[in-house]
Amino acid sequence: MSLHILKKEDLTEFLTKLLPDYRVAGPVKENGGFAFQEIRNPADLELDYTTTILPPKKFLLPTREVLFNFDNSNGGEIQPPPPAIPTIIFGMHTCDVHAVQLLDQVFSAGHTDPNYVDRRNQTLIISVECLSPCDVHSFCKSMGTLSADEGYDLHLTDLGDSYAVDIGTQAGRQLLEQYAQTSMATPDNVQRLNNVLGEKWPRFPYRLDFDVSDLPSLLNMTMKSPLWNELGERCLACAACTNVCPTCFCFDVRDDVELDLRHGQRVRAWDSCQLDEFATVAGGHNFRTSRALRQRHRFMRKGKYILEAHNYLGCVGCGRCARACLVDITPVGVFNDLHRQLEVEGRL
Amino acid sequence: MIIAASHPTVAEPTLDERQLYLPNFVRILDIKPLTELEKVFTFELPNGRPLGHRPGQFVEVSVLGVGEAPISISSSPSRSSKSFELCVRRVGDVTSALHSLKPGDRVGIRGPFGRGFPFEKFRGKDLLFAPGGLGLAPLRSLINQVIDERAMFGRVVILYGARNPGELLFKDELKRWDEMEDVELYLTVDRGDDSWTGNTGVITTLFRNISVYPRNTVAATCGPPIMYRFVMMELFGKGISEGNIWLSLERRMKCGVGKCGHCQINNVYACQSGPVFSYKEIKGLEEAL
């Protein structure tokens, strides 16, 4: 769609106008790093951020959410949660935009998940173009997520003193018209944009030793690799990797009841396949007993299972899990090791 | 005007899907203890609407405040359209809470979920049922439906094993099946007691007693995780083809609708694609058996 120009000095006004109508979430400085938080003061928004510990997923799939409230007094009455709050996620990187597209697919395939979808449909995404890698752990270029051509409502590219605003959806267009002061891009602006995009590309390294389209078949051939056992010996089963991942969506469901034992809530909360109890059934049988099997499950999901089920890769190359892992288990390391093994065995 | 809402990004849920996580309440009509650990619950369907299940499907049962658990529907759809039955073993929080309920109490139900047994494919075949322990609960639904349409099937052979005589489920029904001319029932227990005169040994020992016509036989089995490998070997030994062996698999489940990830077997969600699978479908899955 068409390209607009938003002057940097007009950003504050844009945000100020949005705040009364929307819950606006965006990256802010926190504890020496960045985190997606609800923005209360436009000055807090840090569009020039690197990465965050938790992905913006938490605004679409909260770490803990109420599925319904109940009152047990007379045989049971339930009340669904209040409707979702109109939200704008401001400043998403393109890896996270890809991740949200996967989540959209997961939660609308088969049975549509009403809670997710309600929240998603009340949410607009304003993404930003990354101009240099977050840090050494990013491998977005290898995963094909260094840019996004859909999945956002508005997309900003930093041109120095202004942002080029790409309109992704009709909703994005309306938002811009209603809340922001922009001008149409001039040929000059377009030239600048081309330069910026052209310059950024070489700044990002390819970090996989092979093309990502080979990843599923690579994983297909390495189900029995000894690497999984090595990972199992190292892995602390701390679940940091899955908890910080923008594409992980597994959850636990439990009831929280008040002391009167009558009122309460059924709650869903993030869960992780790396934890002992995840695949354990009553009586104690665990279908993925070893850390090795759980690590294999994780990486198979990222590069194969989710793709097979939903047509999207389960990893967007954001590098969050690599940053979070204390024992240096990383997708790039694992995928390249598997690739090397096949090479050595002459199976490629 | 809030712009987001007027431009949905993802297709809106249907009315039914809006209820996805919200249980419906059903009243307990009757509770029958079967053994020390198992009870059969009969539930009355609200406004007489049939549950509409297939044998092999399950429901998520809620005791509000305690939680939810997946339980197979144990009654046959051919028997009653006003009620259904669940056979529940007391093992943890939700199942213990269920056991403490009385007739007249209400519980929440979601479902039925999952893919049941492909009943149509069984027509005209010889049927071999091999439940172990609590595995009889889901198979009972199928067996009774077969019995109700007995003429549509060839031989009906049931091989049922439990750990000891006290743990045999549905003893009345077993007796009825045993008395039927056209049903062949063989029982075994791992360890007998003074009163036990039947076969002792694990379920696989029963296979020795029977011969089947492999090309026309369909087998259905359900039991504790360790049982499958051994039963499978017996079935292969009888020459039954992979596509004709049907298993109902147990996994941890939270949502029952293919989202929560707990029941995943490699790339397959057991709650959606299963819990009933043919061996052919799962033999490529590393983590299935």
Next chain:
Amino acid sequence: MSKRIDVHHVTRVEGHGNIVVEIADSQLKECRFDVVETPRFFEAMLRGRPYIEASHITSRICGICATGHATTSLRASENALGIKPTWQTELLRKLSFHGEILDSHILHVYMLVAPDFLGVGSVIPLASSQPDIVLRALRMKKLSGDICAAVTGRHTHPIAMTVGGFTHFPKNGELEILRQQLEAARADVDATVELCASLPWPQFERDTEYISLTRPDEYAFIDGEIISSDGARLPIESYQQVTNEYMVPHSSAKFTRFQRDSYMVGALARFNNNYEQLHPRAKAAAAAFGMQPKVTNPYLNTAAQVVEIVHCVEDSINIIDQLLQKGVAPEDPVPPSTQGGEGVGACEVPRGILFHHYWIGEDGKMTGANCIIPTNQNIANLEGDMKSLVPQIMDKPTEAMQLDLEMLVRAYDPCISCSVHLTKVVRP
């Protein structure tokens, strides 16, 4: 007349203690307060641990004065290692210290002492009979806990305090909210004064030596000099001249004496020694009780605590104002300037003066420790009070006598779990 009073495990006090009084032929034969708490050996446990752990371990001496122990411990380590904490650190420590004083005093006044006056066995029946009182207590206690939590993470056992500073800092916004809540709490504070001033405090006078810390600049809680109401001032390093610990077989806690047979520490001692430095609103509260130094009725220790509640609320507002004026900024802990050393820390924890004395080796491991707990210092004085009280009340029915004695014990707010660590310090 012969009577025996034997209260096994006095209730509504911290830790385990027994009252034993025996009167035969109208003669007082036996009058003891037995400390029967199990010994805890904290000093011995500290040996060999990194000094950085000392405040975490010693806060576990007592759940109710955990912040006091931690602060005293940090001051001992800092004095041993030549560390001077920053202005901000000192203010933040004072703020969380006030939180603890408030928490402990409110617990003591409302939940441990008040039931005696209101004729119930605990605060629980009051929840239905006088809910406003209970809710007020819970409200005030919550605020005190919130003060501690904002600064150190929680009251029992504080987290963010470390040798040389803090590992976490309250946001200015959090302090602003606390300030508002403290201002709003003035109504509850006034109601507390009013309620307590109306209670029939037992009449009993016995002059003794009152010992506390004192500072030139403020009503002392952290650091300062030791002062005696009998006239003596000593640096904290000379604490052993004051405490002179000795042991008796009936108690697992150590006893102490300075210039008389016994001395008293705690809110009343602080009140007597540092009255002038109390906030004017606190002085007004003292007037409501008719209290002017020197107060010699030990039952009024609880009243002195109420006066301190007023003072701490006002002073907390004060501290927050100072912090907000500059804005709280994260700062790294001040590093040690020596490797190893010996140091004493002293604080006025809710129940009185507390000393920690540490020896730290060059490898940063603790080589020796001594902790002197306020309740220890009070037990000899408590027994002295009992001995002079019993003859005055001997004619009362046993039950009434027992209640008077239990109330006396509670007035001291003894913290017996603290008191049992013990004895002779073995210098490395």
Next chain:
Amino acid sequence: MSQNNKPKIAFFDFTSCEGCQLTVIDSLQTHPELLDVVNIVQFREAMTEKGEDYQVAFIEGSCTRESDEARLKEIRQQAAVVVALGTCAHLGGVNTLKSLHPLPEVRRYVYGDKAEWYETYDARPIEAVIPVDFAIPGCPIDRNEFIGAVKALLLGKKPPIPDYPLCVECKLKENVCLFTRGQVCLGPVTRAGCDAICPTYGQSCEACRGYITNPNDTSMRNLLAEHEMSVDEITTMYTMFTAYQVREKLMQAESASGR
């Protein structure tokens, strides 16, 4: 609910700082309705009445002398459910630190030549003396976890005490990991449930809640070693609250290798 059919619960304290009982009292600030649903019949720290008729006993503190064993056994006899309240009761806690030194030496250190006046033996969790049904870990316990446990007991459920590492909660709080800040932390092997309060306030987790059932101990020790900790320092760090368990393990290993 009338006073009569409310479950009767009692609190007991052995060697401890009483911080867990204080946390119970503090939980009333947020959950005053607790008093409506249970009948507290004994709580020495807060009430005079000493009811001996109770169904649930919450026991705080570790057992540090033989003479306390009889009382513990009495409580076990009376109570249908015994809950270890806090780390001292559950694992032994800081009290067991002294068991890292030989006992006679500890006594001499603290009591000097009067050592024999005071009875003491190796501090131990109450589980080492009587069977315990449930434990609420933590030094001190977490207020919400205590309330959660009470609810579960009222419902006849097992208290929902997590059996996964603290890092789970720490990540969800978006704390910058202490290892990233150049410090060390026991979070990866420690039982969650405190909402990662120590890392949140800038301090390493010291495993006050004890370890998860299935920790990757080898990998954890390697990780600490990579962060320049010696074996001794690692042991010191591991034993702050769990000296009893660590010593038991050592003794087991010793007797195994002796054979």
